[in-house]
Amino acid sequence: MAKREVEIVVLSDIHLATYGCHATELVAYLKSINPKLLILNGDIIDGWAFSKKYFPNSHMAVLSEFFKMMKSGTQIIYITGNHDEFLRKYSDLKMGNLFLTDKYLLEINGKKHWFFHGDIFDHTTKGGAKIIAKIGGIGYDWLILLNRAINFILESFGRKKVSLSKRIKPKSRS
Template identity: 55%
Template sequence: MQKRPVEVVVISDLHLGTYACRAKEFATYLRSISPRLLILNGDIMDGWQFSKHYFPAAHIQVIQEIFQLLANGTRIIYITGNHDEALRRYTDLHLGNFQLMDKVVIEINGKMTWIFHGDVFDHTSKGQAKFWGKLGSNGYAMLLGFNKLVNKLLRFAGREKASLSRKVMEQFHKRVVKINEFETMIAELAIEKKYDCVICGHIHQPQKRIFSNDKGTVTYLNSGDWVEHMTALEYYDQDWHLYTYDAGVMKPEKTTITRLKPDVVTNEIAIYLHSLL
């Protein structure tokens, strides 16, 4: 397979060690690219659902592909998320071209880009809500298994595939995380901090949007996931591109522009969130 040269690649929410993980597709994707920098933006390993009884060959292959990129000279930054939060005790670990971080700010062609997983903005990752988040995550994994069985029956009957799990996950995040508020809050804070771009994951919603208010403009990007959407962010030709994996073919998405209302996030909230990050 011929590799595509890419300056920077950001992926998140792979959830290795779960039935939901699209490990085969992700391994194929890794074999198709040759990035200078690969950022694994959280929830790569799933500590919430991890079981020593389930870690198939395809998941091991993903790890091997990542190590192969390292061996080929790719710099890799692993940013921890809530599902792999156990790794946060090793934050700032440096091993050759590999770094383990909680967040990172990088300059790309003169533009400051702020990258973090995003769970700090989600109350389902904190306190008692974390328990319910884990419970919902386990139920979602069971639903994915049921969804696969349904799709096998649909294919046998000559019908199109259905995604019950995607519908449930979209409804869950709309109620609990409130995606638009999540995106707006992050964009407001990024403008306050004077970043040009902000990248996160966590909510499994691939996105590229430009937010603006009286204080400035920021490009908000979300790398989506490798559970349902199979998406990645790639930087080349001096711009970020959102791609979707489809049998080895990547499809670019259009950018939407959103005008922010004044004072969506107050200075007090911005200062508090800044202290968390």
């Protein structure tokens, strides 16, 4: 199968190392494209949830696809987000076709476009509320696991899946 040639692909909030990550689907997509520029716009690896206990092969396969792209000439811009802020101390690091940064300015057809992760607008991830955001992240991971179990039961009875996160997440801000 020939890969689709694309100029720019932007991916965000992949959250590798979490139960809610759709790594298998992402790998299939990555194998179908050949971008000139891949912008990873934050929260690619979830440092808040990361543990040695959970990083399945499907998540490693996502990283492997990124490395294959770099090897074949794709320029990768990795913009840090709040969940992968542990990488911010290495900001402006360039290694081959990989550039790690906190923000990125791209000029397309004479117009400037800023790329940055949305956490810069989220006051809960800054200062004293950061611990609350991290606890919320752990709760969200447990919610995903519970949701999978509920959907397994629902599907076995021929019922539609439900999304607990879609119901709960909008209420979490208040």
